[in-house]
Amino acid sequence: MVQHWNLFAECPLECGPTFEHFAFGDPCILGIDEAGRGPVLGPMVYACAVSPISKAENLKCLGVDDSKVLNETKREKIFNEMSTDSTTQKVVSFAYRVLSARLISAAMFRRNKYTLNDLSHESAIELIRCALDRGINISEVYVDTVGPKASYQEKLKRHFPGISITVSEKADSLFPIVSAASIVAKVTRDGLLKEWKFEEDGIVVPPEGFGSGYPGDPDTKKFLKVAVDPVFGYPSLVRFSWKTAELALEKLAVQCEWVTEPDSIRKSLIHTKKPVPPKRCSFFTDRYISNVVEF
Missing domain, CATH: 3.30.420.10 (Ribonuclease H-like superfamily/Ribonuclease H)
Incomplete structure (x- = not known):
């Protein structure tokens, strides 16, 4: 779940x-x-x-x-x-x-x-x-x-x-x-x-309607062909997760491809800030005490 x-x-x-x-x-x-x-x-x-x-x-x-x-x-x-x-x-x-x-x-x-x-x-x-x-x-x-x-x-x-x-x-x-x-x-x-009312404007529905909704229904097949928008796909009546809709969109809609950025670019975007040194205790800073590295 x-x-x-x-x-x-x-x-x-x-x-x-x-x-x-x-x-x-x-x-x-x-x-x-x-x-x-x-x-x-x-x-x-x-x-x-x-x-x-x-x-x-x-x-x-x-x-x-x-x-x-x-x-x-x-x-x-x-x-x-x-x-x-x-x-x-x-x-x-x-x-x-x-x-x-x-x-x-x-x-x-x-x-x-x-x-x-x-x-x-x-x-x-x-x-x-x-x-x-x-x-x-x-x-x-x-x-x-x-x-x-x-x-x-x-x-x-x-x-x-x-x-x-x-x-x-x-x-x-x-x-x-x-x-x-x-x-x-x-x-x-x-x-x-x-009684279906489309939320979207300009949806083309054939005169015989959109059928029963089952993938094998000829009226449903026709609706899936004429109702597709090449950019936005289908209205909310359609189940985008169905293979029937996926295949129709591959044929009838504009194809888009999501490119994965190289690891080097992703790392540079993630590590943009310089490391911040740890803050010293106020006891030392108030007394102007510094670390001595050489004698």
Whole structure:
């Protein structure tokens, strides 16, 4: 883990209307999933969903499933119920963080780099911690595998020794609480991209838009070709740390080369001051006593 850098300073937690003190102390399960891990465009959204253990079976009645299986209309309907329906809000609540493309790139380009797995692990840990800090009694946690399963599960157990932790492949398909988190993350990210407002002026966007953001999407490929500035590169929508963006910049942008100065020049810049002789004791200077080197 990288020290001395607050990863989440610029991406505050966004909570559902009933997340604070959800279930009023009843034991709850919590599921975590993300959306936008692979795209070269846009943010990655990490979300959690919580449900009382006594009502966890009711999640199936909502029709939750892996967000990739559900169509857009169904995902938005379920998310709307989670956000506004008073009956549904007794069954499930949620919270999420939006990790911007700029933050992802900055993390991966640091001298002490965050990998994408590091970002995912820290996001999951922070979501669990935020739920606990808001008075939710978390008994069980279910998370999709990111990196080696065993080491990830042990990492979470070290942080939360009193909670049952399950890290599993296809968790968004196996556990409805993770499916609910998957829907929150997917709907949130899709909504952000639909309403995207560029911070930069003069960005060229093809009539068909910038696509899904995945490197293989033809619309995304076209956007990466026309939106590049030869000096400043891409707008903040683009993850500069992705190989797709790096290769495109090599072809389409002005190349710059950082030259390392010779050691002799660096040393002369470092050692510019003459050495200062040590100051003599006032006892000798007040009495005008000097060192005698010859008799």
